[in-house]
């Protein structure tokens with residue numbers, strides 16, 4: 001396969017609102033990100049993905065854009081953005097921007113025009129429909145609650161919004177609308193942006209009846225057209241599409257290089273495995289075997305010509321260590337390192353969500369008024385109206401809320417956690433006094449140094465990047481292990497997903513110097529048995545020998 005500059009790197013995802021506030025108004029900003037580039041460079045990060053920083057009324061924290069060419073006032077100015085782009089170059093860091101192309105804000109000029117009259121030239125930039133049998137044209141439910149159709153009194157039609165009502169869906173069937181988007185993408189490319197993350201890209205196509213078709217050839221047609229008009233006009237671009245429901249075959253259609261659409265997709269098969277944020281936030285039981293099966297499938301079925309994106313969390317999901325590891329004080333560091341080892345040893349490009357590299361956890365706010373996320377608040381209101389008990393709703397909220405990932409980055413143990421000198425827009429996780437960057441940097445055994453080592457390893461060991469993937473101990477219920485093979489190199493990754501100790505047969509001799517990385521100080525091995533302690537993770541170079 002043709003090697004690409006981003007194959008052996010990681011992407012660090014920044015949620016600007018919660019990263020670093022440089023002027024004390026409680027809201028993270030662009031100058032705050034600029035201040036912290038040295039930190040990211042020390043970690044070994046060479047690509048950052050910025051969640052939306054465009055002008056926005058913030059109904060959905062920047063995912064509702066009112067001007068694609070301007071910066072959100074709270075985040076700074078366009079000059080601050082240029083300064084950030086410049087400073088990133090000095091730190092050898094490329095920037096990926098978020099592209100929200102399924103919808104705009106209802107405050108966008110196009111939508112204001114569009115809703116003003118049926119004859120307006122911008123009318124067709126959005127999806128307007130007459131009632132069908134006196135009702136909404138389709139019965140689809142919006143992501144953040146209610147129907148996807150909103151009645152407009154002035155022009156006596158419905159407009160469609162897949163997310164909240166202030167996020168009207170753009171009409172991709174209109175070529176002029178598409179061309180406006182391509183022009184905007186080229187604008188940012190000319191400014192020095194080296195990649196894009198395409199928000200909800202599997203939702204852009206709506207058919208004649210206004211119904212969303214997430215598996216349509218049309219999406220691929222549009223992406224080819226976009227690629228041709230934008231990304232492919234420069235050589236150094238990297239793109240990742242959010243296609244949450246994609247299966248391996250669709251992911252290949254999006255990301256196989258010869259198709260010239262995108263470089264990678266985010267698929268959410270692991271994200272939904274326990275029912276988090278699926279319908280009514282209803283929890284779903286799953287076992288480690290289920291998780292193994294899903295992850296192994298993506299490793300092997302994507303084929304040798306397409307590329308995976310690897311992630312345990314993002315700004316839309318609870319914290320990885322609280323969800324897939326164990327955030328109890330005695331296991332937090334161990335399990336955070338274990339999860340990192342498992343993921344970064346796999347084939348694909350790993351994404352690190354801010355704070356993950358220091359082992360940040362979910363938050364447990366006591367009251368609904370502490371939450372900021374529109375999805376969480378709408379869920380609360382809905383369940384209240386259905387008569388659910390307060391404590392039950394709050395239990396669901398705490399487990400599912402996107403705000404778990406959106407609490408401010410914990411830099412140090414000072415009053416504002418080093419995030420802000422003012423009052424943060426959303427409450428700090430009280431554990432910032434123990435879990436923070438400063439503490440992590442002082443401790444050579446911290447989660448931070450473990451991530452740093454993993455990032456380094458992927459840059460030096462081709463086997464971790466291009467090696468084939470082979471499951472080991474496949475049916476084991478608490479061990480997740482695999483081998484990577486490339487030319488005459490082999491690496492074995494073994495992770496214990498449980499807090500109990502367990503032994504497995506290992507019939508190769510392992511020397512201290514073969515251990516590339518571990519979250520314990522030594523290896524506990526007796527004859528041909530390897531004893532794995534709680535959440536133990538070890539990456540061993542086996543030099544072509546199989547176990």
Ligand code: TEU
Nearest residue numbers: 060063100143163199200244277278316
């Ligand atoms: O998320 C899209 C989205 O809602 C799905 O991926 C969803 O998370 C998944 O299908 C779960 O069922 C993006 C952004 O990441 C999110 O923050 C925005 O709120 C949303 O788009 C709207 O722009």
Ligand code: CA
Nearest residue numbers: 021023027029
């Ligand atoms: Ca600020």
